[in-house]
Amino acid sequence: MALVQRAAPRLPELFGFAKRSLKSLRFPGESxxxxxxxxxxxxxxxxxxxxxxxxxxxxxxxxxxxxxxxxxxxxxxxxxxxxxxxxxxxxxxxxxxxxxxxxxxxxxxxxxxxxxxxxxxVPDQDPKYKIGILASKQDHCLIDLLHQWQDGKLPVDIACVISNHERGPNTGVFRFLERHGIPYHYLHTTEENKREEEILELVQNTDFLVLARYMQILSGSFLNSYGKDVINIHHGLLPSFKGGKPAKQAFDAGVKLIGATTHFVTPELDSGPIIEQMVTRVSHRDNLQSFVQKSQNLEKLCLSRAIKSYCELRVLPYEDNKTVVF
Missing domain, CATH: 3.30.70.260 (ACT domain)
Known part of the structure; x- marks a missing residue:
């Protein structure tokens, strides 16, 4: 097998974090x-x-x-x-x-x-990476990715948006997707049925997936079947707060530093190689609304920056569970 391969969407096996153990990581995507x-x-x-x-x-x-x-x-x-x-x-x-x-x-x-x-x-010759975006109720990361894509700042083609939260035809996201011809799929999920087989069918022609605040855990079976990389964003409120309404928990605790982390999804929950991390300060002057807004802004920036780094071949595997990000 030739070791030189073009970083084109038709070669997603270059990366393969989702289905590999932490002992055999492979990587990528500038323009x-x-x-x-x-x-x-x-x-x-x-x-x-x-x-x-x-x-x-x-x-x-x-x-x-x-x-x-x-x-x-x-x-x-x-x-x-x-x-x-x-x-x-x-x-x-x-x-x-x-x-x-x-x-x-x-x-x-x-x-x-x-x-x-x-x-x-060679960006001018190679097709762009084709991605699928998974989202739940929160729209901030999804909307940011859509706007960056529209403005030509995100070097990808969006194949579809999948959500376990229904969005009506009068919502801004639905109208945007309809206007640009991007398929939107609502799949109601339960604890017993995560609809993973249907998701796999919808994303089979994508090169990697982005979880834009998708509040469902993807199973190891899904990751193995998909076989390509999945990038996730989550809050990094410091100190960390688990469970529901983490921003309110952190606000009530009076934290002074909040953050966001973008990483690859592996079978080990929230343990995949980190691509990007960002932090910002909050203070006693913040109310809950401004606190949440700062946290969401950080998540948007952290996710988009990680996707760009991936597509620009800035991310390489290092040791068992680390990355080199040039």
């Missing part, structure tokens, strides 16, 4: 402005292999020998771990360096260094 020349294209390459002398030089040579120019490069070599991570952004002439030749060149490097991961992405 820069390549307008410096109308003839140039922009590409990204990520590389993960055992550490060795000269890898950076060989990567640079591979790009430069085809007339490409590196715009930015990030390297991480953890101490005493003997592994190498890199993410390179480069511009190139797509006529002089064809995509098939690019794959061949990076594949040679993969073979030389026994790479665990070598992924190429």
């Amino acid at each position: 820069l402005d390549s307008s410096s020349s109308p003839t140039l294209a922009y590409g990204i390459h990520v590389f993960h292999c055992p550490d060795a002398v000269g890898i950076v030089a060989k990567l640079s040579e591979s790009i430069a020998s085809r007339g490409g120019n590196i715009l930015a490069a990030n390297v991480f070599v953890p101490e005493n771990n003997h592994v190498f991570y890199s993410r390179s952004e480069f511009i190139f002439d797509p006529i002089k360096w064809t995509r098939s030749q690019m794959d061949e060149d990076f594949n040679k490097l993969s073979q030389i260094y026994s790479a665990m991961r070598s992924v190429v992405l």
